[in-house]
Each structure stands twice: as C-alpha cells, then as structure tokens.
Amino acid sequence: MSTDEQETQPETALSDADEAQQRIAELTAQIEQARIEYYEHDAPTMADAEYDALERELRALEEANPHLAAADSPTATVGGAVAAGFDPVPHIERMMSLDNAFSLEEVDLWAHRTAEGLGGSSDVRYLTELKIDGLAISLVYEDGDLVRGVTRGDGRVGEDVTANVRTIDSIPERLDTDEPPALLEVRGEIFYPTSEFEDLNEQRREAGLAEFANPRNTAAGSLRQKDVAVTASRALAVYVHGIGAHEGMTLTSQSHVYETLEGWGLPTSPHTRVLDSLAAVREYIAHHGGQRHDVEHEIDGIVIKIDSFAQQRALGSTARAPRWAIAFKFPPEEVTTKLLDIQVNVGRTGRVTPFGVMEPVKVAGSTVQMATLHNQFEVERKDVLIGDTIVLRKAGDVIPEILGPVETLRDGSERAFEMPRECPACGTPIGPAKEGDKDWRCPNTRDCPSQVTGRIEHAASRGAFDIESLGEESAIALTDPDKRRPEALAALRAGRCVYLPIREAADSELPSFVVLKNGREVEGADGVPLLRITEEDDPLLPALQTPVVTTGANLFDLTAEDLREIFVWQPERRDGEVTGDWRIQPVFWSRPLFKHYKREGAWKLNRPSATLKNTETLAEELEKAKSAELWRVLVALSIRHVGPTAARSLAVAYGAMDAIREADLAQLTETDGVAGIIAESVREWFTVDWHHELVDGWAASGVRMVDEVDEGFVKTLEGLTVVVTGGLEGFTRDGAKEAIIARGGKSSGSVSKKTDFVVVGENAGSKEDKARDLGLRILDEAGFVALLEDGPEAVAEPTGDGDEAADEGTTP
Structure with missing residues (x-):
C-alpha cells in the first residue's frame, strides 16, 4: 500500500463497543477543535489530509456502530459557528457542505450511485468547476437590491457581514435586470487572489509587519473584520456558484443559473464547464490538477455537480450534503528541501511535538519552512536525520508533512534527532504520561509557560470565550514575554545588536537617556529615540520579566496599569527584510513620543505613553466574556476531550460548575453525550488543586458559573x-x-x-x-x-x- 493510500484509508471498526465509544469521543473532540481553528479562528493547525482521515475514521466507526452516532456528530454537520462580534442570521435555505472523493475510483462510485438514483439513466450532464479555497458566503437580494451578506456558519445560522461584503467591488449593490426576482439567495466563495496576496505580504514586509499565512485565511480574516475600513483595504474577490431560496425565477439547471447570474452582473468562474461524460470529467480533473497554481485563486480540488435541477431533486440530500454533487480533493503535492534541524514545541496540554526546520521552499502556492513530525516514534519510523534532503507534502494547508528522506543524497554529515529530556519552555523532565503512550508530555501543567500561553489563547478562541483581541502574540506577552529573549541574546553573541525604546523619566518631563553620552542614542521611527545594546552583559539590558498571568486565574482581573511595563522581543526588519538585529517592543501601551530640540541639544518628552486601542478593546471583551454561557467556560478550561459538544451536554445536564465539579464518575458517565473517556477526563481534571483555584479565580472575578434555567421546565420527556x-x-x-x-x-x-x-x-x-x-x-x-x-x-x-x-x- 502506498503512503497516500495509508493516509486516507479509514481504520477498521473497533470490535469492543466501549472502545468504539471512546474513540468516537476522541475523534469528535479533535475534529471539533480543528473546525474551530479553521472556520472560526481562521488559523488551522491540522493539515487537510489529517482532518479528512479523522473524519473518514469517525464515519467508519459510526457506520459500524450506528447506535453511537450522535445527531450532532461532525459527520452529520457543517463546521463553523457565529463569532460573538457579529449578529447571527438564519439562512432562508440551509447552506450545505459537500462529500469528498479522494480518488477517481471514488468519483466513479459516486457517478454510479447517482445513475442508480436516477433509475439507471445515462442521460446525465456534469457541471464541473474549480473548488476555490476561500470562505463560503450567502448574498441575499430582495427586488434586485443587496440586503444582506452572511457567512455559512453552521449551515443554518451564519454571521452578518453585510457592511463588509458591500466593500467588495465585484459584488453588485443591485442586479443588472429590469425584472429582478422578489427574493434571491446567491451562494459563492470569497477568496484572496494569489497575485494580490503576494503584493499584500510584500507591503507587510516593508512595513515590518508579520506576513499572512495563506490566501484562504487572509480572505476569511479580512471579511470578518469589525472595522469595515480594513476589509475595504483588502483586495477580496468572489465567484458565485449557486442559489438557495428564490422567488419569481424559473430555472432548469445549474448552468442556467450561472448564465442568469452572470447576465445580472454577478461574477461567475470562467473555468466552469458542462461535460457529457465521466471521461470528460476525468480529463478536466487531470488538466487542472497539473495547473492548479496557474489560476487566479488557490484551489484544492474539483467540484462535480449534476447539471439538471430535475435530476438534483430526484437525488435529494443527506443531513449535511447533496447527493447530486461531490468534491474531488487533489492529492497533496510533494517537493524536496533540506532539513536544517528538528526542534520541539510544547502545546497547551503539555504534549511535546517535534517539528522540522527546513530551508524555505514553495509548495502548494505558499512558502514553507516548518513541518510537524508528530512524535519521536514518527521521526524514527520515517528514518529522518537532521541534514537530510527530505520529501515534503502539502496541499494548500498551513501544516505540511515530512514524508521521509532522500537516502541517496546522504553524505554522512547527517545526525539523528534526540528527544530532549527536559521541557524547552520550563526545564521540567518530560516523558510519557503513562506506559505505552507515544506522545511525551511536560507534567508541569501549572507553570510551564508554553502550556499557559496555549491555554490562554485557547480560552480566548471563538469556540470558548471568543475574545478577539487576545490572540497568540497577546497571550505570549501576558504569559511568557521573554519567550524570544534567548534568540535575541544569541544574536548579540553573534555580533548583532538590540534596540531598546527610551522610557519616560520619573518626572515624565525628560527622556531618561539624556544623561547618556556614549553615542548609543539612535533615532527611531516617529521621533522615538532608541538605545543600541551591543553586548549581552550590557547593564541597560532589561531583566527577566515576571509574567502578569501564570495559571490564568487572574485573567479577568487585569487592568491597563498591569500591562504598562510588558514588552516582547521582536526581530528587527528594514525594507521588509530581517536584519539579524532585535528590538524590544511594548505591547499594550504606546511608546512615548519625543522631540529633539537642536538649540538645547536634547530630546524632550512630547507625548507620554498611553494605552493602545487594542488594550482598551481587550478590557471590554474580557468584561463581556464574564457573561458567557457555561459550556463556553467549560471549553475555555482546556479539559482534555471536552469540546463544544461535550461541554454543551454537561452544561445542559448539570446547569452549574459546582454540580459538574461534585459529580462522580458514574454520574458523569451516565450523562447523555459524555462517553467514558470524557467522564474520566472531567473527573480527573477536578482532582487537581490549581484547577480549583483557576475556576474559583474566574468565579471571584465575575465569570458566570451557572446557566440561567427556566424554572417552568417540566420533565415532560422523562424516560423518552x-x-x-x-x-x-x-x-x-x-x-x-x-x-x-x-x-x-x-x-x-x-x-x-x-x-x-x-x-x-x-x-x-x-x-x-x-x-x-x-x-x-x-x-x-x-x-x-x-x-x-x-x-x-x-x-x-x-x-x-x-x-x-x-x-x-x-x-x-
């Protein structure tokens, strides 16, 4: 069996029902978290191929154990939820997902099933189009006027992004027709053109800003901006590819829809074709598979639809996808590059994950220089050595995969990777949590900076408290501000320098550096003087900082003053390029603005530092998060295996954090929607003292720990x-x-x-x-x-x- 086949082959059903239930719970939690990161946070951490493999395994288990299939299983639902900053809007007609095919044989099987569903008819025409890697959108027109733009969300309810949609030039405010339909839901895909994406990143490099990961995430993040001006500044585009609810229209086919929409001024894809045979469909797939980076947007496959509406109606839909359409997913692409090093990362649950650091290489439309290796056993299994030329696979994802080495190119200089015995973040000895575990973990769950950072970032994610202004960089600043200090000091030892911003003097009248006469003053941007440090032992080099957030118990008590003295270490850029020097940068407060007076030969304070807008927003969102539903609080606690589905079940069954905390293992196991492994995880989590401190700290800060219950509820369905x-x-x-x-x-x-x-x-x-x-x-x-x-x-x-x-x- 080839490597590709191994990756997509679903595992056989587990024979033991309890094991199957536990595995279903594990898969559900992993898939739900991946959906939150992909659809809601626009920051995926799992490769498409890995996600697809998990979903296929879950589907196989559910088919073998239908009594364990939940109504809200990921196999029966569409990913995505409504972010707190946007109004929820129900779709007039549900937006569905598509089933996937990973081989031409699976496309043939789908075509055979559709032919059977049509009574064996061979009179079928296939509309084929490129599968755009973007963000699904629904545009609602009433009497020809655009009245609403809504993201897909969970398929039934999406986010109201009307104001943002109106900034996209290619979306008409009014349909170009004298006889518009009374109602029309238009479905499409918003994307970031690849050429514009490269220009955008070039501009960000020149401005010294971090580059965006890929066009898909950039499109999603740009559309979801609460500041419409930001969306308007981005070169978003859209192609429409279908309709939902409509009144006053008589349409016979998918291609008829496209012709009509294009005639009304809506942008349709120029790559769409209507084909009369499966052979022609295969040719279309092969053609675009070989030229997937030659079009104006990123693609990850081909969508094939039955063109006739009469035939579509005859075939119908499943709970999540139409039977008359399928998405063929392109196999991941492969390139070779040099593996420079293997390092490890510590996640929020303490899992220590090796990852490869490579010579940058372009694959699937984006430049990659890091790739996951999962665990040390995977490194050994793949026989990867530091210094190897490796085969890298990526299919338009953020997280690529190292397949293995090109052994014939080895010259003897390569060396084996050794798993560190201590956590790189806190120095605690690491190892398997229990015998037989492949994953190694850092047991210092309370104080390990990397774990604390991960937990705070997770607590702020859209699947938990949904605190938009508390992302990865802000979480690092709060929990591990000196994270990049070792890199900066290594640069100093190598002859580079570090720039420090001048702080205000105690009397807030003069910059403190005016007493220095050693030539180290450097004028920075916007009249901000800097100090140039060139030695690692320079007395002006700041001391290690004490993080303002440790366990996270005080997260909701933070004030602007608590954040005044936090700074982080950032690589210095000039003309968009990394120089090798470093800069110390305040995070939550602005730098003081100075003015140089030539006559006096001195700098004077022109404007004192002040809280940044993002800092004020953070305070507002933290206050708002205190009233979040109980299930969101449970997700935010980072209890292993407790995703949104399990959290909702616990919240509904118990209604209060104290009731969940006091429930024993038997009670938790009997809770509907909570399998044995989840119950054990919840029970174990509440046996840790500092976990109680975390919950109690949040409660003391005003975080709601009890859901409002309608006392009028009567147990009308007892036993049903x-x-x-x-x-x-x-x-x-x-x-x-x-x-x-x-x-x-x-x-x-x-x-x-x-x-x-x-x-x-x-x-x-x-x-x-x-x-x-x-x-x-x-x-x-x-x-x-x-x-x-x-x-x-x-x-x-x-x-x-x-x-x-x-x-x-x-x-x-």
Missing part, C-alpha cells in the same frame, strides 16, 4: 428517546437537543426500535425512511413543540375508526 432529523425553523441543532435534555429526555442521533419519537424537518434523509419502516411515531415541528410542552399525551395517536383527522402536529 427522541431523534431530531432535518432542519427545523424554530430550533437550531443544539437548541433542539438541549430542549429535549432539559425536559428529561434523551436526544439520540440514530433511529432504532428503542426510539420513542422521530422529529422530521427539512431534508430529513434516511432516518425518516428508517423510522417509517420501523413503524415509529413521526412528528413535524409543531408536534415537537407540543411534545416538549405537554409530553407524549399531547401527540397521542388519534382514536376512532380511522376517519378522524390525525392530531395537529403529527404525521400519520
């Missing part, structure tokens, strides 16, 4: 199992589940003989068919509301001779 399938107008997916659990019922993701009620919404799919085959009670949304309010008696089967109408809200 309810399955909700398809979309409901009055309930989100999580809302329906929480409503069932709050009333004493069990929300299940699979239909079986033990199911009491099946609630059917839009695009219900196979679960409705199975419910009918088993003769189960089926309710529509009105019946579901009646069931919640008054229990099963409210939707009892009608009595009589059968001539009476069925009870309102039920489907006979």
Whole structure:
C-alpha cells in the first residue's frame, strides 16, 4: 500500500463497543477543535489530509456502530459557528457542505450511485468547476437590491457581514435586470487572489509587519473584520456558484443559473464547464490538477455537480450534503528541501511535538519552512536525520508533512534527532504520561509557560470565550514575554545588536537617556529615540520579566496599569527584510513620543505613553466574556476531550460548575453525550488543586458559573428517546437537543426500535425512511413543540375508526 493510500484509508471498526465509544469521543473532540481553528479562528493547525482521515475514521466507526452516532456528530454537520462580534442570521435555505472523493475510483462510485438514483439513466450532464479555497458566503437580494451578506456558519445560522461584503467591488449593490426576482439567495466563495496576496505580504514586509499565512485565511480574516475600513483595504474577490431560496425565477439547471447570474452582473468562474461524460470529467480533473497554481485563486480540488435541477431533486440530500454533487480533493503535492534541524514545541496540554526546520521552499502556492513530525516514534519510523534532503507534502494547508528522506543524497554529515529530556519552555523532565503512550508530555501543567500561553489563547478562541483581541502574540506577552529573549541574546553573541525604546523619566518631563553620552542614542521611527545594546552583559539590558498571568486565574482581573511595563522581543526588519538585529517592543501601551530640540541639544518628552486601542478593546471583551454561557467556560478550561459538544451536554445536564465539579464518575458517565473517556477526563481534571483555584479565580472575578434555567421546565420527556432529523425553523441543532435534555429526555442521533419519537424537518434523509419502516411515531415541528410542552399525551395517536383527522402536529 502506498503512503497516500495509508493516509486516507479509514481504520477498521473497533470490535469492543466501549472502545468504539471512546474513540468516537476522541475523534469528535479533535475534529471539533480543528473546525474551530479553521472556520472560526481562521488559523488551522491540522493539515487537510489529517482532518479528512479523522473524519473518514469517525464515519467508519459510526457506520459500524450506528447506535453511537450522535445527531450532532461532525459527520452529520457543517463546521463553523457565529463569532460573538457579529449578529447571527438564519439562512432562508440551509447552506450545505459537500462529500469528498479522494480518488477517481471514488468519483466513479459516486457517478454510479447517482445513475442508480436516477433509475439507471445515462442521460446525465456534469457541471464541473474549480473548488476555490476561500470562505463560503450567502448574498441575499430582495427586488434586485443587496440586503444582506452572511457567512455559512453552521449551515443554518451564519454571521452578518453585510457592511463588509458591500466593500467588495465585484459584488453588485443591485442586479443588472429590469425584472429582478422578489427574493434571491446567491451562494459563492470569497477568496484572496494569489497575485494580490503576494503584493499584500510584500507591503507587510516593508512595513515590518508579520506576513499572512495563506490566501484562504487572509480572505476569511479580512471579511470578518469589525472595522469595515480594513476589509475595504483588502483586495477580496468572489465567484458565485449557486442559489438557495428564490422567488419569481424559473430555472432548469445549474448552468442556467450561472448564465442568469452572470447576465445580472454577478461574477461567475470562467473555468466552469458542462461535460457529457465521466471521461470528460476525468480529463478536466487531470488538466487542472497539473495547473492548479496557474489560476487566479488557490484551489484544492474539483467540484462535480449534476447539471439538471430535475435530476438534483430526484437525488435529494443527506443531513449535511447533496447527493447530486461531490468534491474531488487533489492529492497533496510533494517537493524536496533540506532539513536544517528538528526542534520541539510544547502545546497547551503539555504534549511535546517535534517539528522540522527546513530551508524555505514553495509548495502548494505558499512558502514553507516548518513541518510537524508528530512524535519521536514518527521521526524514527520515517528514518529522518537532521541534514537530510527530505520529501515534503502539502496541499494548500498551513501544516505540511515530512514524508521521509532522500537516502541517496546522504553524505554522512547527517545526525539523528534526540528527544530532549527536559521541557524547552520550563526545564521540567518530560516523558510519557503513562506506559505505552507515544506522545511525551511536560507534567508541569501549572507553570510551564508554553502550556499557559496555549491555554490562554485557547480560552480566548471563538469556540470558548471568543475574545478577539487576545490572540497568540497577546497571550505570549501576558504569559511568557521573554519567550524570544534567548534568540535575541544569541544574536548579540553573534555580533548583532538590540534596540531598546527610551522610557519616560520619573518626572515624565525628560527622556531618561539624556544623561547618556556614549553615542548609543539612535533615532527611531516617529521621533522615538532608541538605545543600541551591543553586548549581552550590557547593564541597560532589561531583566527577566515576571509574567502578569501564570495559571490564568487572574485573567479577568487585569487592568491597563498591569500591562504598562510588558514588552516582547521582536526581530528587527528594514525594507521588509530581517536584519539579524532585535528590538524590544511594548505591547499594550504606546511608546512615548519625543522631540529633539537642536538649540538645547536634547530630546524632550512630547507625548507620554498611553494605552493602545487594542488594550482598551481587550478590557471590554474580557468584561463581556464574564457573561458567557457555561459550556463556553467549560471549553475555555482546556479539559482534555471536552469540546463544544461535550461541554454543551454537561452544561445542559448539570446547569452549574459546582454540580459538574461534585459529580462522580458514574454520574458523569451516565450523562447523555459524555462517553467514558470524557467522564474520566472531567473527573480527573477536578482532582487537581490549581484547577480549583483557576475556576474559583474566574468565579471571584465575575465569570458566570451557572446557566440561567427556566424554572417552568417540566420533565415532560422523562424516560423518552427522541431523534431530531432535518432542519427545523424554530430550533437550531443544539437548541433542539438541549430542549429535549432539559425536559428529561434523551436526544439520540440514530433511529432504532428503542426510539420513542422521530422529529422530521427539512431534508430529513434516511432516518425518516428508517423510522417509517420501523413503524415509529413521526412528528413535524409543531408536534415537537407540543411534545416538549405537554409530553407524549399531547401527540397521542388519534382514536376512532380511522376517519378522524390525525392530531395537529403529527404525521400519520
């Protein structure tokens, strides 16, 4: 079996049901976290191929154990959530995802299934188009006028980004037609053109700013700016590729839609083709696979759709994706480069991960110089040596993968990697947490700077407190401000220098450096004088800083004054290029502004330092985060395996942090949606003293630890199992589940003989068919509301001779 096949081959189902349940919980937590990082934080940490492999393994396990498939499993849902800074807007018609094919054989199987679904018809035309690596958007036009722009979100509810969308030149404010439809939802993909992306990074280099990782993340981050002026300054573009809800239109095919939209002034892709055979589809895939970097945007595959709307309707959809379309994913690309070193990184859970440092190389449209190696066993398995020429694979992702060495190019100078015995961040001895673990961990969970930084950044992520102004760099400044100090001192030893900003004197009238007459004064930008340090033992070199945040217990007590003296070490740039020198830079306060008076031959303070706008925003967002729902607090605590799904289940079942803290293992295990491994992780987390200090610290700061409960809830569903399938107008997916659990019922993701009620919404799919085959009670949304309010008696089967109408809200 080839390496590619090994990566995408799903693992066989585990034979033991308990092991399967635990593995499903692990996979769900990993996928949910990856979705948060990709869709919500626009900063993925997992390669596409790795994500796809996890999702395929989860799907295989669920197919082998259907009773363990949750209604909100990642295999049945669309990734993404609404950030706190944007208004949630429900889509008029649900935005769905696409199923993936990773080989031409899988495309053939899909085509065979669609032909069977069409009664064996061979009269099928395929609309093929490039799969843009961007951000899905829905544009709503009413009577021809653009009224709303909404991100995909979870497919049912997205973020209102109307003001930002209006800044994109290619999106018309009004459709170019005298007879516009009364309503039209247009679906498309916003992207950052690759040529514009290179120009943007060049501008950032010249300004001494960090470069953006790739066009996809840049597009998503640019559209989600709360300052519309920032979005307007970015060269965003869009191609539309379909419609949702519409009124006053008669359309026969996907290609007809494209022709119509293009005629109305909406931008459509010039690369779309309608093909009459699978052979032609294969040729289209091969052509663009060989020229994937020659188009105006990044692509990661080809989308294939049945063109005819009549045939699309006949095929229908599953819970998350249409059966009439599939996305062929290009195999990852491979290049070679030199492996300069293997270093390790410590994550928020203490996991120590080796990664390769390489000579920069361009692959999949972006320059790469670091790649993960997962663990020391993986380094050994791949037989990678420092100094090797290596094969690197990347498919448009942020995190590439080292496949192995080119052994024939070895010259004997290569050396083996040795896993450090101490944590590089705190010096604590590291090793496996338990016998048999492949991953090594730093056990200093309380004080290890890298772990603290990771936890603070995670707590601020969109899946937790959603504190936008507290990203990676701010988290480093709060928890480990001297993180890059060793690199700067190494530069000093190599003959470089470090620039220090001049601080205000105690009387705030004169800069303190005026007493220095040794020629070290250097005028910086904007009239900010600097000191040039050229020796590692220079007495003016700042002492080590004491982090203002350690465990994180005081995060919500921080004041602007607490942040005044924090600075970080940054590489110095000139004309966009790294010079080898370093700079010490304040983070949360501005540098004082000085003016040089030639007559007096001195610098004088012109404007004292002040809090930056981002610092004020941070204070506001920290205050706002105190009122977050309990499930967000649970996610923010970084309890292993507790992602949003498990956190919601715990919050609904217990309602308060103290109740979760006091629950024993048996009680936690019996909680719906919390498998054994999650229950054990929660119980173990609360046995650690400093974890209690963290929770108590947040509570003392005003973080809400109890969800508001509607005292009117009656346990109307005690002992009943309810399955909700398809979309409901009055309930989100999580809302329906929480409503069932709050009333004493069990929300299940699979239909079986033990199911009491099946609630059917839009695009219900196979679960409705199975419910009918088993003769189960089926309710529509009105019946579901009646069931919640008054229990099963409210939707009892009608009595009589059968001539009476069925009870309102039920489907006979």
